[in-house]
Amino acid sequence: MSTVQRTWKVNGKPVRVRAPAGRRLLDVLREDLGLIGSKESCGEGECGACTVIVDDEPVVSCILPVGQLADGTDILTIEGIEKKRIGRLIQAAFIECGAVQCGFCIPGMVVSSYALLAKNPKPSAKAIREGLSGNLCRCTGYTKILAAVKLAASRIPAAKRK
Amino acid sequence: MTKRTSQSVRWVGQGMPRVDADGKVRGTTRYVNDVDYKGVLHGVVVRSPVARGILKGLVPDPAFDWSPIVLATAKDVPGENVVVMHDRTMPLIAEIGAEIRYRGEPVAVVAARTPELAAEAARRVRVEVEELPPLLTLQEAIAIFKATPEKLDSMKSQDIVKGDVATGFAAADEIVEAEYWAGHQEQLYLENQGLVVFPQKDGSILAEGSIQCPYFPVHELNDCLKLPPEKIRVRQTAIGGAFGGKEEYPTMLIGYAALPALKSGKPVKIAYERNEDILFTTKRHPVWVRYKTGVKKDGTLTAIECDFILDGGAYLTISDVVMFRGILHCAVAYRCENVTIRGKVARTNSFPCGAFRGFGAPQAIWGIESHVDAIAARLGRAPHEYRRQIHARPGDVTPTGQVLSKENGSTACLELALKRADFAKKLKQVSRGRLRKGQRKLYGVGLAFFAHGSAFTGDGEAKFKAKGRVELARLEGGKPVVDIRVSSTEMGQGVHTIFTQIAADALSLPPAHVRFPMADTGLVPNSGPTVASRTTMVVGNVVHRAAQDLKRQIEAFASLRFFQGAPAELRASQLVAPGAKPVPFAKVAKALLAEIGPASGFFQFELPADIRWDQATFKGDSYPGYSWSANVAEVEIDPLTCELEVKRVTAIVDVGRVINPTLAAGQVEGGLTQALGYAIMEKIGTGKNGLYDAARLQTYIIPTALDVPEYDVKFVEYPYSFAPPGGKGLGELPMDGLAPAIANAVEAATGRRLRQIPITPESIFAALHAPQGGTP
Ligand code: FES
Ligand code: FES
16 A cells, blocks of 8 residues: 655644655554554444544544655544643543543533634524534443533633624 | 632532543543553464364464464463363363354464554464354243243353242233343444553463453453462553443453463553444343232232243353343332242343443343233323332332332332423323324323342342452652542442542542542452442442541541540641640641651441341342332334334432532433443344454444434432442443333333334334234
8 A cells, every 4th residue: 555644733733744645644643653542442443542633623643644645634532632722621521520430421512612612602402413423432321511511611711603 | 619718518429520520521631542652572363163062173274484473272271271261161272172152262363563454364274163052042942941941051040039929920810921022232332442451470460451340350360371360460540431341341351461462571552443342241131020910900910920031141250240240130110019029030142241330130121021011001001100009118128128228219209200390291202103183293101119239139238249449659749648449340330539538528628639540450459349339338438438537547646646645636737636726637637747757547348247148048138139120111113114212211319429510410321322322322242153243333333423312311319328338239220221211102102012022114114004903
């Protein structure tokens, strides 16, 4: 398989990547870049544990071949979330609401929550559920996760609600 | 975080944030696949391609380069080829000439530098089996049982007898009889199974990974690895969910990895991918349960006769105890003088079933709670009124002869659930198969009421004697740290946080002084497995008492060292003595560590001396304490598509003293959601080829954020006073009752009783179009 060479922005920093075009983004992040926060659970796009944000859209990185990502692609992973104000609000709300149990789904949940709130800082309850419907959690029953996203949204300063 | 406002603030009872939350929301917590184990080989299990047969040979492909591969077979088992669980029938790995009993039974393990190479090598081993006809499902086993009961291949049988059911049936006005079925359920922890075995220079092994019960392999692999317990050291990494699925199964996985590890002298990691994890790990036991009950016109239950048969799969492993817990929950929540319960574990040629949250109780409660509604219907009574009449209360005698104690919120749970759900009023609005005015969907509301026994059965805890330590052993950043040393594992349920709260209160220190390192059998005494709704009640008490013991030692030291022998007390992070200036805890602790060395408080759990249990007759006090709960489910069913939506669930819960209300509510919501999946979504069975018929998340469907109903969770507290701080079992209870509450609501909505879960649109459609009465 052909090898590709790319320069992306990962969590705000330029990163050079060389990998077979078919290599999964998740493997590049975890193995080549040491960003182990993104998790693999199903490996086939069904659970959301590997969710990262690519050019402002949440994607499941376990089924995304790196060959599809052009130079200049902007990637945000759980490791970069805390550099964002909304990201920190989400993380704090998850802790405060008791939204975390085993934690394995949580990086993906936080990333999906960020993708949602960055676009829609005042989501309805339904929009929150839909925004997280691609992320499975076996521990929490989602209730406290949904509450955490709502709480985080309520704390986004009005000015940021573009 | 909650602020300390005064010296009297206690941490127990507060919704303190989890001690491990920070790393989990930032993605820095390391699970086993996040650790870079340098130089490990990757192991892959080679499995039987058929469900039953005689293993004739293992033929490595001569065209393949085997030089970089470690191939281990039964010949490489150092000792006797047996995994010692509750019997000695299961080999670690099948031997040539022996009978294969399930599809996927391990026949060899290969290990190589990369997972890909190991997988390729595994494919290059030809497994030759002379096939025999298998018996794959519980349905087949029950057909045999119904035709000729003694022909059922039962791996374990146990009866519970109270009074005389013949007398009871003779006194009855009505006999109500029905059968209920439930299928497998996959734990579906999000983190797949994974662990690493490191062979040590002295011949011992160290295993680490996603392991729920580190002491199990220490005692279950001695014979096959020919290693004494002290030469098998096991420790947990962060666990991404377990729910019983990482209880006994990792013992086998350690055994598999140990073979190539011991053979090659190199560490071997086995990490499953989702597909392999679903296909080749344990599931919840399918059940067939038949109730025959006698009842008087006034509602008195005169007899309960019950057959409770689990599908154990191919080997017993731990299924006897799952069946025991099942039969102990078959009739425990209701008043009845005459009870006979017969439990069995059927052997089938399917993957051995194993531990899953609830451990037999959800299967039992699925049956009895459906059946109590059926009895109420026969009597023309409302389900809640009928349960008000017959439910067990303090002073009542259970089927095993246990007198229920006062520490029992049974009535409080039932009444509060009825009130908060507005049950009586909602029951008047149910559709019973016909849309009422204004309804666009069939509406139903259903109730379930149940108990869950906390801790090991009977006098198990008295015999086990859980041990634990709380140590003042080190400084961290110049500050003294108290370490909790017990074998309870953190799997997400929150034990690290609640034990921190318990130890902090017992020591009168803030939680910041307390640490709870990951369980490691090399470092912690055996406080037992993290199972059976025992951790908060039993090990929580051990931590409480051991912390008190340490506190006394610190106080004794302070008294001599700082207060000229005057009695000193550790209170709110200070040592205080009458008439003297208080000395900060940190100063005392540093002096103690410098002058005497580490100090350690210890406790060994005991049960009250009057607990009686006879394991042979199943008579006596079957559990030290019971948690109670009532669930109300409201459902809507589309009359055309038969799509079922659970709209609202009320769960009132008595788990004794609630240590952390936020975490406890999270446990309940999570358990209810697993029960929701069990009730209406999660469908998996043994297919004709011997494999599970759902192998991935595309086909095994669990609830998402769009599926969860609105939950109303409330606690009523009837603490277990013998073991402060008084928690009772919580983990399993929320898994127990939602399936029958939903089935009862479906009956109210459709007028048809469904006696098999999961209840799917297809099964509702079939029931609605059946001539009468629901599914058979
Ligand atoms: S691991 Fe990528 S969606 Fe499940
Ligand atoms: S917290 Fe365990 S899977 Fe979500």
